Amino acid sequence: MKISEILKNNRCTVSFEVFPPKQWDKIESTKAVVDEMCKANPSFMSVTYGATGTKAGFTQEIAEEIKRCGVTPLSHLTCLTSTKEKVDSVVDGLKAAGVENILALRGDIPEGFVFPDEQYFEYAYQLVNEIKERGDFCIGGACYPEIHTESKNRVEDMEHLKYKVDCGLDFLTSQMFFDNEKFLDFVEMCRIKGIDVPIIAGIMPITNARQIKRSIELSNCSVPKKFYKIMERFGDDDASMLQAGIIYATEQIIDLMANGINNIHIYTMNKPAVALQIMGGLSEIIR
Ligand code: FAD
Numbered sequence: 001m002k003i004s005e006i007l008k009n010n011r012c013t014v015s016f017e018v019f020p021p022k023q024w025d026k027i028e029s030t031k032a033v034v035d036e037m038c039k040a041n042p043s044f045m046s047v048t049y050g051a052t053g054t055k056a057g058f059t060q061e062i063a064e065e066i067k068r069c070g071v072t073p074l075s076h077l078t079c080l081t082s083t084k085e086k087v088d089s090v091v092d093g094l095k096a097a098g099v100e101n102i103l104a105l106r107g108d109i110p111e112g113f114v115f116p117d118e119q120y121f122e123y124a125y126q127l128v129n130e131i132k133e134r135g136d137f138c139i140g141g142a143c144y145p146e147i148h149t150e151s152k153n154r155v156e157d158m159e160h161l162k163y164k165v166d167c168g169l170d171f172l173t174s175q176m177f178f179d180n181e182k183f184l185d186f187v188e189m190c191r192i193k194g195i196d197v198p199i200i201a202g203i204m205p206i207t208n209a210r211q212i213k214r215s216i217e218l219s220n221c222s223v224p225k226k227f228y229k230i231m232e233r234f235g236d237d238d239a240s241m242l243q244a245g246i247i248y249a250t251e252q253i254i255d256l257m258a259n260g261i262n263n264i265h266i267y268t269m270n271k272p273a274v275a276l277q278i279m280g281g282l283s284e285i286i287r
Contacts (some may be wrong), residue, residue, distance in 0.1 A: 060097055203256075
């Protein structure tokens, strides 16, 4: 099923995310994680793609497993470090496997990376155009409520986002954020700018204090005082932090839904217990 259909009916949706294994010998354990997560009946489940393209085959394998479990898969695809030929072969593989949804991404720039030549795509919008050429896919893209780290300012960021959406995106998924006001303001700015596709809110449950440091470094997203207090108080005790992180994410989702945001994507990071507990906390709300 196309995700654009799932997002159409104005009901609350909650999707999950998994990442593929680095080595083939871990494929069965990753599939077991997928099977467990599918029990919570997410609206769809996405599977990430290695920026260097090395995990390409595994992404498709996991997408196929999600489909086998009766859940709609969304396959991520990055383009920066893959040749056009490689990108085309991945897209064709997904088409042959019946995967109808692709999240078209540029990928982060590896350290010391020099853009090779015209055999490569430089930006995600070029990948969107390419995917559209190769099949009838539902295509999503990334967006950044607190501005992409490489953008000079909000105006530039919004210009590029609008251009990418106009290339034919069906929906956007946001980078994680911890302050709902940032996301709500961003959605309003998108609407003013004429970006009218569904914008799915990306929620990252922080379940240990080390993880948040790394996540903030990578994303540049702001952390509310309330969350710092939680980390200060519970960060040294893994079990307490896990519980607090799940409750914080659940509250964040409830607040977003109360503010009219229907579509939530949880960065579940191969943690079925976290996914199942958050869904448990929302059971009546999303029923
Ligand atoms: P783009 O939309 O191409 O934007 C990248 C930068 O270029 C922005 O600063 C933008 O403003 C600028 N830009 C765009 N067009 C132009 C132009 N014409 N001229 C000049 N500048 C321009 N990474 C992975 O490796 N694997 C994953 O599976 C993955 N999944 C993700 C899922 C989500 C929901 C998100 C939010 C991110 C994900 N990422 C993933 C990270 C992503 O690849 C990086 O954030 C990357 O740096 C940007 O990707 P993009 O698709 O947003 O790029």
